[in-house]
Amino acid sequence: MKFLKSPPDHDLTYNDVFMTPSRSSVGSRQNVDLTSTDGLATPLPLVVANMTAISGRRMAETIARRGGIAILPQDIPTEFVATSITRVKQAHTQFDTAITVDPTTTVGEAMSLMQKRAHGVAIVVEDGRPIGMVSPAECEGADRFAQVQDVMVRDLSLVPVTATPEEVFTALSERHHKVVLGVQDDQLVGLMTSRGALRSALYRPALDPQGRLMIGTAVGINGDVAGRARALLEADADVLVMDTAHGHQDTMIDALEAVHAVREEFAGQTGRRIPLVAGNVVTAEGVRELSEAGADIVKVGVGPGAMCTTRMQTGVGRPQFSAVLECAAAAHELGRSVWADGGVRFPRDVALALAAGAGSVMIGSWFAGTHESTGDMLVDHQGRRYKESFGMASARAVRHRTMSQSPFDRARAALFEEGISSSRMYLDPARPGVEDLVDFITSGVRSSCTYAGAADLTEFHERAVVGVQSSAGFEEGRPLHSSW
Numbered sequence: 001m002k003f004l005k006s007p008p009d010h011d012l013t014y015n016d017v018f019m020t021p022s023r024s025s026v027g028s029r030q031n032v033d034l035t036s037t038d039g040l041a042t043p044l045p046l047v048v049a050n051m052t053a054i055s056g057r058r059m060a061e062t063i064a065r066r067g068g069i070a071i072l073p074q075d076i077p078t079e080f081v082a083t084s085i086t087r088v089k090q091a092h093t094q095f096d097t098a099i100t101v102d103p104t105t106t107v108g109e110a111m112s113l114m115q116k117r118a119h120g121v122a123i124v125v126e127d128g129r130p131i132g133m134v135s136p137a138e139c140e141g142a143d144r145f146a147q148v149q150d151v152m153v154r155d156l157s158l159v160p161v162t163a164t165p166e167e168v169f170t171a172l173s174e175r176h177h178k179v180v181l182g183v184q185d186d187q188l189v190g191l192m193t194s195r196g197a198l199r200s201a202l203y204r205p206a207l208d209p210q211g212r213l214m215i216g217t218a219v220g221i222n223g224d225v226a227g228r229a230r231a232l233l234e235a236d237a238d239v240l241v242m243d244t245a246h247g248h249q250d251t252m253i254d255a256l257e258a259v260h261a262v263r264e265e266f267a268g269q270t271g272r273r274i275p276l277v278a279g280n281v282v283t284a285e286g287v288r289e290l291s292e293a294g295a296d297i298v299k300v301g302v303g304p305g306a307m308c309t310t311r312m313q314t315g316v317g318r319p320q321f322s323a324v325l326e327c328a329a330a331a332h333e334l335g336r337s338v339w340a341d342g343g344v345r346f347p348r349d350v351a352l353a354l355a356a357g358a359g360s361v362m363i364g365s366w367f368a369g370t371h372e373s374t375g376d377m378l379v380d381h382q383g384r385r386y387k388e389s390f391g392m393a394s395a396r397a398v399r400h401r402t403m404s405q406s407p408f409d410r411a412r413a414a415l416f417e418e419g420i421s422s423s424r425m426y427l428d429p430a431r432p433g434v435e436d437l438v439d440f441i442t443s444g445v446r447s448s449c450t451y452a453g454a455a456d457l458t459e460f461h462e463r464a465v466v467g468v469q470s471s472a473g474f475e476e477g478r479p480l481h482s483s484w
Helices: 057-065 078-090 107-114 165-175 194-202 225-234 250-270 284-292 310-314 320-333 347-355 395-401 407-414 434-452 457-463 471-476
Strands: 017-019 046-048 069-072 122-126 129-134 158-160 179-184 187-193 216-218 239-243 276-281 297-300 337-341 360-363 385-389 423-426 465-468
Touching (some): 017 347, 057 069, 057 078, 069 078, 107 129, 122 187, 129 187, 158 165, 165 179, 194 434, 239 250, 250 284, 284 297, 284 320, 297 320, 320 337, 347 360, 347 434, 434 457
Parallel strands (some): 046 069, 158 179, 216 239, 276 297, 297 337
Antiparallel strands (some): 017 465, 179 187
């Protein structure tokens, strides 16, 4: 990447910069290869942040089917994380995991479950065999204590799990059904919508060497980090993430070296060398020291996240574009990579992070307001749907993380809060699912690559030309949704 004019003598946020178009031989944005350059080689350079309010099994399955990867939070007990990893690995790589209920489930319970998936339906199964389907349309006006077998639709579209996306799309078009059910030996495997069929033809899933969906998990830097890392490796985690708000500290380096040793021992026993991520830092020195301690990927970002109050409370942090630019350059010199963590609010921000040299971009709060995030669906007084999100250094997160401590120690820890404990993340009616946001983001990033004349992300970083703009320049580029 190079600057259009001389690099400025001050640090820059994503809003401070823009890209200029260059002569391009890339005819279509569909010809752009968005495979990540961080060593994981996921088909999309998108990582779901390891935040308790965002990343869980549903999110991990969905994002992996579209080419990204989710990181499960460190606050979850190891045995539960292992169970989640197993369930993701068992999930079908193309058909979405269905919400299933038995015939005697109440309508009220089924309706509460439907909100957890963008497709908004529940499949009624008996001994694993699909016998009906319920959606809000069937439940409207029904007694909430009635059983789903009394209101379910029995006319189902069934296809073998070997069906192609085109065959699924054709079946749905001909029968005018909302979903098609993939079955194997009469057993329900998953479901797919017409939009899901189109996406399956456009995206490649992120798969491990055994052809299963990829998933990562966070380890933390306190307690028995080596023991947790070993258990997570044995549970088939595809990447281990060690992060804390201040990643450039002795505790992190000591913990990282311990986990690195466990990772190398595991690699010697199994032949699988799992990537190790550490952070967060914002300087080249931080990148070098974490890399020397064993990190393959360094997480960059202090304070840019929507839930983070670190900069306002401490004055510590750095404008994210400049942090990524400097840290990525240092990482590349060492044969390492960085994840740009935080501060992205538009597809342009993801593109700018990749142009600056990030191997992948980590997204948190932007994905909080989706069907697939872990929070419960809530409705405000105006009928608008939202989910609650909170920062991982907030009092709410600290209370959860210190549950095993004494009441006194927990209360003392909760005094030191650096994050928002409760924020309403409203679902965008136009993009209520994480897949809708992935469509939005990848469309923008692909177009950015074509403007730069880049066929892949390595070329994009090499060819991108970036300029510096005023706040008025940024505002000029924002669309108007009504006349002025």
